[in-house]
Amino acid sequence: MGVSGPALLAVSDLAVNFASHGTTTRALDGVSFTIPRGRTVALVGESGSGKSVTAQAILRILPKAATIAGGSIVFQETQDGEAVDITRLDPSGRQMLGLRGGSIAMIFQEPMSSLSPLHTVGDQVTEAYLLHKGGSRAEARRAAEAVFARVGLPDPARVFVTYPFELSGGMRQRAMIAMALICQPALLIADEPTTALDVTTQAQILELIKDLQAETGMSVLLITHDLGVVANMADEVVVMYRGRIVESGEREAIFRDPQHAYLKALMRAVPRFDMEPGERLTPLREIATADLIAAAPITVGPTPKGPVLDVTGISKVFTLRAGWFSGNLRQVRAVSDVNLTLMPGTTLGLVGESGCGKTTVSKMIMRALKPDEGRIRFDDGTGLRDVQSLEGEDLLRYRRAVQFIFQDPFSSLNPRMTVYQLLTEPLRIHEQISEAEKFAKAKMLIEMVGLDKRHLRRYPHSFSGGQRQRLGIARALALSPKVLLCDEPVSALDVSVQAQILNLLKDLQAALGLSYLFVSHNLAVVDYIADTIAVMCRGHIVEQAPKALLFRNPVHPYTQALLAAVPDPDLDHPLDFDTLRTGRFSDPTAWPHPFGLGNDRPSQMEEIEPDHWVRTTTSERAAA
Amino acid sequence: MIAYIARRLLTMAGTLLIISALVFVIIKLPPGDFLTNQIAELRSQGGEAAATKAAFLIKQYGLDLPVWKQYLVWIGVWPGPNGFSGLLQGDWGWSFEFDRPVNEVVGDTLWLTLLVNIAVLIFVHVVSIPIAIFSAVRQYSWGDYLATFIGYIGLAMPNFLLALILLYYTNRWFGISIGGLYDPQYANAPWSWNKVVSLGQHLIVPTLVIGLSGTAAMIRRMRANLLDELSKQYYVTAKAKGVPPTKALLKYPFRMALNPFVADIGNILPHLVSGSILVSLVLSLPTVGPILLGALRSQDQFLAAFILMFVAILTVIGMLISDLLLAWLDPRIRLGAR
Numbered sequence: 006m007g008v009s010g011p012a013l014l015a016v017s018d019l020a021v022n023f024a025s026h027g028t029t030t031r032a033l034d035g036v037s038f039t040i041p042r043g044r045t046v047a048l049v050g051e052s053g054s055g056k057s058v059t060a061q062a063i064l065r066i067l068p069k070a071a072t073i074a075g076g077s078i079v080f081q082e083t084q085d086g087e088a089v090d091i092t093r094l095d096p097s098g099r100q101m102l103g104l105r106g107g108s109i110a111m112i113f114q115e116p117m118s119s120l121s122p123l124h125t126v127g128d129q130v131t132e133a134y135l136l137h138k139g140g141s142r143a144e145a146r147r148a149a150e151a152v153f154a155r156v157g158l159p160d161p162a163r164v165f166v167t168y169p170f171e172l173s174g175g176m177r178q179r180a181m182i183a184m185a186l187i188c189q190p191a192l193l194i195a196d197e198p199t200t201a202l203d204v205t206t207q208a209q210i211l212e213l214i215k216d217l218q219a220e221t222g223m224s225v226l227l228i229t230h231d232l233g234v235v236a237n238m239a240d241e242v243v244v245m246y247r248g249r250i251v252e253s254g255e256r257e258a259i260f261r262d263p264q265h266a267y268l269k270a271l272m273r274a275v276p277r278f279d280m281e282p283g284e285r286l287t288p289l290r291e292i293a294t295a296d297l298i299a300a301a302p303i304t305v306g307p308t309p310k311g312p313v314l315d316v317t318g319i320s321k322v323f324t325l326r327a328g329w330f331s332g333n334l335r336q337v338r339a340v341s342d343v344n345l346t347l348m349p350g351t352t353l354g355l356v357g358e359s360g361c362g363k364t365t366v367s368k369m370i371m372r373a374l375k376p377d378e379g380r381i382r383f384d385d386g387t388g389l390r391d392v393q394s395l396e397g398e399d400l401l402r403y404r405r406a407v408q409f410i411f412q413d414p415f416s417s418l419n420p421r422m423t424v425y426q427l428l429t430e431p432l433r434i435h436e437q438i439s440e441a442e443k444f445a446k447a448k449m450l451i452e453m454v455g456l457d458k459r460h461l462r463r464y465p466h467s468f469s470g471g472q473r474q475r476l477g478i479a480r481a482l483a484l485s486p487k488v489l490l491c492d493e494p495v496s497a498l499d500v501s502v503q504a505q506i507l508n509l510l511k512d513l514q515a516a517l518g519l520s521y522l523f524v525s526h527n528l529a530v531v532d533y534i535a536d537t538i539a540v541m542c543r544g545h546i547v548e549q550a551p552k553a554l555l556f557r558n559p560v561h562p563y564t565q566a567l568l569a570a571v572p573d574p575d576l577d578h579p580l581d582f583d584t585l586r587t588g589r590f591s592d593p594t595a596w597p598h599p600f601g602l603g604n605d606r607p608s609q610m611e612e613i614e615p616d617h618w619v620r621t622t623t624s625e626r627a628a629a
Numbered sequence: 630m631i632a633y634i635a636r637r638l639l640t641m642a643g644t645l646l647i648i649s650a651l652v653f654v655i656i657k658l659p660p661g662d663f664l665t666n667q668i669a670e671l672r673s674q675g676g677e678a679a680a681t682k683a684a685f686l687i688k689q690y691g692l693d694l695p696v697w698k699q700y701l702v703w704i705g706v707w708p709g710p711n712g713f714s715g716l717l718q719g720d721w722g723w724s725f726e727f728d729r730p731v732n733e734v735v736g737d738t739l740w741l742t743l744l745v746n747i748a749v750l751i752f753v754h755v756v757s758i759p760i761a762i763f764s765a766v767r768q769y770s771w772g773d774y775l776a777t778f779i780g781y782i783g784l785a786m787p788n789f790l791l792a793l794i795l796l797y798y799t800n801r802w803f804g805i806s807i808g809g810l811y812d813p814q815y816a817n818a819p820w821s822w823n824k825v826v827s828l829g830q831h832l833i834v835p836t837l838v839i840g841l842s843g844t845a846a847m848i849r850r851m852r853a854n855l856l857d858e859l860s861k862q863y864y865v866t867a868k869a870k871g872v873p874p875t876k877a878l879l880k881y882p883f884r885m886a887l888n889p890f891v892a893d894i895g896n897i898l899p900h901l902v903s904g905s906i907l908v909s910l911v912l913s914l915p916t917v918g919p920i921l922l923g924a925l926r927s928q929d930q931f932l933a934a935f936i937l938m939f940v941a942i943l944t945v946i947g948m949l950i951s952d953l954l955l956a957w958l959d960p961r962i963r964l965g966a967r
Binding site for chain 2: 064066097102103104105106107110111113115118119120121122123124125132133136137168170171181184
């Protein structure tokens with residue numbers, strides 16, 4: 006262990022109850038673990054397993070319905086200092102207020118919603134300093150700017166006066182970390198600190214937490230469902246399942262020799278780069294509907310001989326107003342010269358960080374946006390037709406054939422409609438069929454995605470995230486589409502549920518001959534589901550190749566960075582923080598020759614081996 | 630910022646121009662008005678003198694002109710019988726019913742209306758915000774239920790009835806005279822300290838009565854808004870920083886919950902004028918509400934048109950104020966966040 010003496014935090018036999026409508030549910034039961042000084046303990050489990058409740062209990066910020074029913078949380082800030090049992094303190098008493106934010110700090114998953122949009126970053130960060138350290142505003146400001154510089158925020162003085170929404174996701178999370186660290190806490194609780202971030206940003210934030218820990222000697226309680234993050238960060242691992250701890254131990258032991266069936270299952274559910282072709286993920290709870298899907302009377306119509314969707318040279322420029330009160334206009338090139346071809350029955354993966362233009366491309370395909378240049382053609386089996394020129398009945402037919410699956414299963418289902426209404430709404434709009442036929446169809450759809458027909462009368466709020474995403478898929482299938490545009494369909498879900506959804510999508514494709522455009526920032530997920538992968542950065546496709554080629558021989562520096570940034574749940578493949586540190590790989594002007602873009606330098610896609618295309622500025626490579 | 634306000638003022642002027650045209654057309658739509666009725670009466674009396682008087686009135690008020698010219702004369706961009714003299718020049722026209730200039734008829738009532746409404750606004754906010762915070766933070770406690778119950782009574786009670794009850798008891802217990810905004814002896818007296826005191830005493834009942842339903846509605850909305858914000862992540866963050874509960878509540882969720890109310894200011898002002906007519910009548914308040922009602926009934930065109938314009942001006946000014954306040958309060962609006 007290296008460190009002796011009493012642990013910084015010892016949770017023993019902790020029990021938490023939730024009361025609702027007169028019944029109590031036990032959310033935590035007999036939870037015991039310790040956090041040694043200067044080490045990282047990872048708390049792993051699915052959503053609803055009690056990870057966050059544990060963190061809230063440590064800070065005594067449990068929701069009102071929850072009560073600590075037993076056990077103790079003993080916190081001993083210094084080796085020979087006084088030990089306090091946090092469960093005995095008054096949650097809003099002075100001692101607890103002093104611990105909270107002062108000695109124990111927390112960072113949260115969603116850096117946008119965790120910061121108030123009405124207050125400047127500086128105001129929110131210095132608040133903790135003023136509360137716990139006292140001192141003047143000027144001192145607090147100096148401390149804040151020092152910690153901003155430490156967490157890698159450029160221009161600390163400017164960041165101090167900006168509002169959270171003016172910063173990018175990664176910068177916000179850095180600000181959030183600065184806020185937690187300004188009082189030099191002994192324990193940092195990080196609740197899914199990188200789940201909402203791009204892989205490359207995630208790698209930087211993880212490294213930052215590691216470095217800060219080495220510098221200050223603080224302990225970290227890392228809450229996550231991502232085993233890849235755990236493998237790279239944790240010293241010790243605690244696995245939770247349904248409010249209980251099912252396994253805990255040193256990282257090595259846990260990863261090399263998992264004991265508990267739940268942990269083993271969890272590990273099998275994560276997509277890895279070294280999977281055999283055709284190997285299937287094993288979700289914790291498989292939904293076996295492949296037969297149902299195969300038997301479903303869905304007619305897809307004639308299959309086109311060529312591509313079902315052909316995108317040639319589309320570009321889109323957005324004009325933004327710089328501020329509400331000013332008339333200054335700014336132009337942003339969201340998408341430039343993008344070419345994509347989607348062959349029937351296959352999956353095209355579109356990979357890139359947030360803001361790279363992936364969603365704009367899918368919106369243009371949906372005809373929700375009009376491309377400035379280029380054209381999008383669609384083939385329903387009768388030949389390619391320009392999507393932009395479709396009108397009337399043809400346009401309606403196109404709308405039926407191309408359906409969308411959204412990222413956020415919580416906000417993409419109307420909470421005031423029952424599942425039956427949700428599933429049959431597309432039918433009501435596009436098809437004139439009787440109520441009995443509608444019911445039969447809704448029943449078929451919901452059973453295809455592994456839910457029961459009794460669920461039809463329920464409202465979306467009574468479903469879990471994964472179930473809601475399945476409802477979203479069922480809705481998209483209602484009109485027997487040919488193409489599904491999946492915009493980050495699994496990035497809001499737990500790994501176990503993610504595997505379930507990915508398998509469902511695969512089964513649907515195999516049985517119905519669907520074509521997918523699968524947009525994601527997670528390369529491992531795309532690797533699992535896609536046949537061809539296009540990597541996108543700042544509006545450009547920078548590399549495009551069949552999956553096997555791309556992963557065997559990634560040529561473009563950006564692709565290489567993306568690949569390197571995916572945390573692998575394998576102790577023998579740790580993240581290479583050194584190559585990821587620069588953070589310049591998403592800046593096209595910083596790419597080495599011949600990849601560097603910018604200054605309107607002309608660039609083109611170049612075929613470096615059959616079907617493997619890379620964007621270069623000159624054709625020197627070919628000449629050489 | 631200055632450019633923005635200038636742009637807003639321009640669009641406000643345009644809006645008011647369109648409103649003025651609508652107001653004038655709508656008032657002119659029904660056949661007959663106070664003056665034509667009067668002229669018809671004069672003509673039926675017959676005789677040379679009556680005919681001359683009728684001709685004079687028609688000439689004086691430009692009733693022989695086409696409607697669009699009458700409108701232009703009214704707003705003051707077309708020379709009338711007395712040259713350019715319309716709203717723009719500060720001439721609000723003539724009230725036929727009272728046979729006096731409109732500005733004399735409305736006179737004090739304009740600012741008394743403003744006074745009553747501002748008193749109501751302050752009352753509504755001062756009373757409802759603390760109660761709403763209490764019931765949101767202690768959701769489903771007995772205090773929450775009590776506030777909710779009183780709120781429903783406030784919403785359901787016919788306010789003219791409440792007005793009568795309160796008038797009776799304030800008169801019986803405190804000796805405050807019934808109706809009006811001051812004791813009868815001050816009605817036409819010049820302003821003095823005693824008159825101001827009397828005004829203050831008489832403001833209590835109208836403020837309570839007009840404000841009660843607004844207070845009840847505001848408690849309900851503020852509570853709901855605040856409950857939404859209380860579950861937001863940034864509030865948890867604030868608590869996790871160790872911010873004391875009351876400070877955390879007021880600094881973060883409460884401030885977020887204020888936005889819709891600031892946005893409402895523009896609507897509240899005109900609503901208070903037109904919404905309180907019944908109460909104003911019962912309490913015989915010297916405000917513009919009852920005058921507007923009378924003017925509309927007797928088709929006293931210039932008086933009615935002027936009061937409607939006054940309400941319109943209140944609306945656009947209220948909108949401007951609420952937009953500027955919102956921009957000041959919420960950086961997302963100021964800086965144009967997504």
